[in-house]
Structures are given as structure tokens and as C-alpha cells.
Amino acid sequence: MAHGKRYRRAYEQIDRTRAYDPAEAVALVKRTAGAGFDETVELHLRLGVNVRHAEEQLRGTLALPRGLGKDLTVAVFADGDAASQATDAGADHVGGDDLIEKVDGGWTDFDVAVSTPAMMPKVGKLGRVLGPQGKMPNPKVGTVTDDVAKAVGEAKAGKVEYRTDKQAIVHLSIGKTSFDEAALLENYAAVIEEIVRAKPAAAKGRYIISATLTTTMGPGIRVDTAKTRAGEITAGASSNGAGEPAPSSAAAEPSGAEEPAAEEPAAEEPASEEPASEEPASGQPEQDAAAAGDGSSEEPATA
Numbered sequence: 001m002a003h004g005k006r007y008r009r010a011y012e013q014i015d016r017t018r019a020y021d022p023a024e025a026v027a028l029v030k031r032t033a034g035a036g037f038d039e040t041v042e043l044h045l046r047l048g049v050n051v052r053h054a055e056e057q058l059r060g061t062l063a064l065p066r067g068l069g070k071d072l073t074v075a076v077f078a079d080g081d082a083a084s085q086a087t088d089a090g091a092d093h094v095g096g097d098d099l100i101e102k103v104d105g106g107w108t109d110f111d112v113a114v115s116t117p118a119m120m121p122k123v124g125k126l127g128r129v130l131g132p133q134g135k136m137p138n139p140k141v142g143t144v145t146d147d148v149a150k151a152v153g154e155a156k157a158g159k160v161e162y163r164t165d166k167q168a169i170v171h172l173s174i175g176k177t178s179f180d181e182a183a184l185l186e187n188y189a190a191v192i193e194e195i196v197r198a199k200p201a202a203a204k205g206r207y208i209i210s211a212t213l214t215t216t217m218g219p220g221i222r223v224d225t226a227k228t229r230a231g232e233i234t235a236g237a238s239s240n241g242a243g244e245p246a247p248s249s250a251a252a253e254p255s256g257a258e259e260p261a262a263e264e265p266a267a268e269e270p271a272s273e274e275p276a277s278e279e280p281a282s283g284q285p286e287q288d289a290a291a292a293g294d295g296s297s298e299e300p301a302t303a
Contacts, residue, residue: 006034006035006217007217007218007219009034010032010033010034010218010219011219013028013031013032014028014032014219014221016222018222019222019223019224019225020221020222020223020224021223021224021227022185022188022189022223022224022227022233023181023185023233023234025213025221025222025223026181026184026185026188026213027181028221029041029177029184029213029214029215029218029221030177030181030184032215032218032219032221033177033215033217033218034217034218035215035216035217035218038069038176038177038178039176039177039215039216039217039218040173040175040176040177040215040216041173041174041175041176041177041179041184041213041214041215042171042172042173042174042213042214042215042216043171043172043173043174043188043191043211043212043213044169044170044171044172044211044212044214044220045169045170045172045191045195045208045210045211045212046167046168046169046208046209046210046211047164047168047169047170047195047203047207047208047209048168048203048204048205048206048207048208048209049164049168049200049203049207050168051164051165051166051167051168053202055200055201055202056200056202056203057163057164057200058162058163058164058170058195058198058200059138059140059141059161059162059163059164060140060141060161060162060163060194060198061141061142061154061159061160061161061162062159062160062162062190062191062194063154063157063158063159063160063190064158064159064160064174064175064187064190064191065186065187065190066158066175066179066183066184066186066187067157067158067175068158068160068173068174068175068176069175069176069178069179070176071156072111072112072155072156072158073092073093073109073110073111073112074090074091074092074093074110074111074112074113074114074152074155074156075091075092075093075094075099075103075110075112075113075114076091076093076094076095076113076114076115076148076151076152077095077096077099077100077113077114077115077116077119077122077123077137078094078095078096078114078115078116078119078148079095079096079116079119082116082146082148083095083096085148085149086114086148086149086152088149089148089149089150089152089153089156090152090153090156091114091148091152092110093110096119096122097122100119100122100123100125100126103126103129103130104125104126104129106129108129108130108133108135110135111135111155112135112143112155113130113135113136113137113143114137114143114144114145114148114151114152114155115137115143115144116144116145116146116148117139117144117145117146120137120144123137134161134163141161142154142159143161160172160173162191162194162195170195172191174187174188174191175187177215182234185233185234186230186234188213188233189229189230189233189234190230192208192211192227192228192230192233193228193229193230195208196208196228208225208228209225210222210225211223211224211225
């Protein structure tokens with residue numbers, strides 16, 4: 001697949017042979033973002049689970065501490081008092097049979113769907129429309145509930161749903177490139193902690209195989225998965241500042257490079273000893289002359 005100049009410039013800034021510390025990866029994501037709009041920052045986690053077994057599939061929700069950076073549109077299938085509560089909570093679309101018919105006709109201009117349990121027998125037929133888009137209300141993720149006001153409030157506050165796909169990969173948005181690095185790092189830490197908490201009991205071997213951060217239009221950046229606790233992940237941002245590890249290591253290189261230069265005079269000492277090493281050579285003619293003298297002293301004896 002051919003990529004543009006902007007993508008290639010971003011790609012060249014990434015070391016494909018290493019997995020970056022989370023703080024460094026977040027800083028690199030922001031540094032390589034160059035599209036003309038506020039790109040979404042995405043996290044993709046490949047897990048060591050067998051999704052062919054139902055007990056190893058992951059599905060749930062979590063509230064990102066710094067939100068998603070966008071206003072989510074929420075549709076609520078309810079009637080009576082529940083409909084009034086949903087409207088008061090800030091739901092964008094509220095209705096019963098009329099809303100169901102509208103969605104059944106192909107309209108899905110919303111991000112999250114919530115339903116009361118009483119409406120689910122009718123909402124169930126919308127599975128062919130909402131299912132492929134991941135918008136079908138589900139009691140496991142809290143979108144089928146009588147407390148619709150709470151569900152709407154959580155969705156508006158940045159509550160996101162996650163699930164493993166057929167390749168055992170979890171895809172999530174954790175914010176926007178306009179977020180500061182600390183906010184993105186907090187959201188990343190919240191996701192990692194939630195995924196670890198939801199680890200299936202049947203999962204064997206290595207759990208988080210790989211983690212990749214990317215933007216809507218940018219290349220992927222591999223992240224070191226050794227850190228799984230929020231305190232460990234955000235420590236890089238609190239002590240060095242998010243994104244500081246990479247510059248600090250680069251800044252250390254010049255001082256390390258100067259040390260050999262300081263030792264150069266020591267390296268010149270052997271050169272100063274060279275005259276001493278030449279003395280035997282200068283003394284060699286004297287030895288030859290002495291040998292010649294010995295020979296001349298022997299000549300009378302032979303005579």
C-alpha cells in the first residue's frame with residue numbers, strides 16, 4: 001500500500017525494532033501526528049486468548065478518566081417515565097416504537113444505544129442493523145437497564161465498550177491528539193488495568209501479547225507491555241514528564257561521547273615514549289662498531 005509523504009516522514013521517526021515505554025510512545029504519537037484535523041488516538045491490544053471458546057472472549061465497558069474528547073450521541077429506547085429520565089440526562093434521541101422503526105429502516109446516526117429491559121423484545125429485531133456496528137444494547141455492558149439516566153450520563157462522560165474480535169484483538173479509542181500527554185497516558189493506563197482485570201480464568205500463557213498506539217492517519221507505535229499498573233505506567237510522566245525519556249537519553253549521548261575525547265591525552269602517552277623505543281635502534285650502530293672493534297683486535301692474533 002502506497003503512503004503519502006507525511007506518513008513516510010512519521011514512519012521514519014519510529015524505531016520498528018523496539019517497544020517503547022508507554023510515556024515515550026504517547027509522546028511519539030503526538031509528535032508524529034500531522035493531519036489537518038484532530039486525529040483520534042487508538043490503542044490496539046493483541047491478547048493471548050482463544051476467542052473460539054466463549055469463556056475466553058472479552059467484552060465489557062470502562063470509563064476513561066480523561067474522556068474521549070468528543071461528544072457522543074446517545075439513543076435511548078424507552079417510554080413513559082424512563083423516556084423522561086433519559087431526556088433529562090441529556091440523551092440525544094429518545095423514543096419507543098417510532099425510534100425502533102426509524103432504526104429498522106437503516107438510520108444509525110448515533111454512537112451508543114441504551115434500552116430499558118421492557119423494550120428489549122422489540123429492540124431485539126434491530127440486531128441485524130445494530131449488531132455489525134457494535135451498537136446493540138447489551139446487559140453485560142450496562143446498556144440494557146432501568147436506570148437509563150445513569151447509562152446516558154456514563155456514555156456522555158466517556159464510557160467506552162471493548163471486546164475481542166476474531167483475531168483476539170481489542171480496538172479502543174483513548175482520546176485525541178489535542179490531549180496533553182498526561183491525559184493520554186492516564187487513559188492508556190485505565191485501559192490496560194481494565195483488560196488485566198478482565199483476564200479470563202481459562203486464558204493460559206502470555207496474556208497481553210502486544211500493544212500498539214496509532215492515530216487516525218499515522219503509523220503504529222509498539223508499546224512495552226511489561227507495565228500493567230497505572231502507577232507504573234504514569235510514573236514516567238510524573239518523574240520525567242511524558243515524552244521526556246527519549247530526549248533525556250539523547251541528551252546523555254554527547255556527555256558520554258565527550259569522555260573518550262577527554263582520555264585522548266592518555267592515549268598519546270605511548271607516542272611520547274616512542275623516542276625511548278628508538279634508543280635501541282640508535283644504540284645498534286654502537287654495538288656493531290664494538291663488534292667491529294673486537295674483530296679488529298682479533299686480527300693481530302690471527303696474524
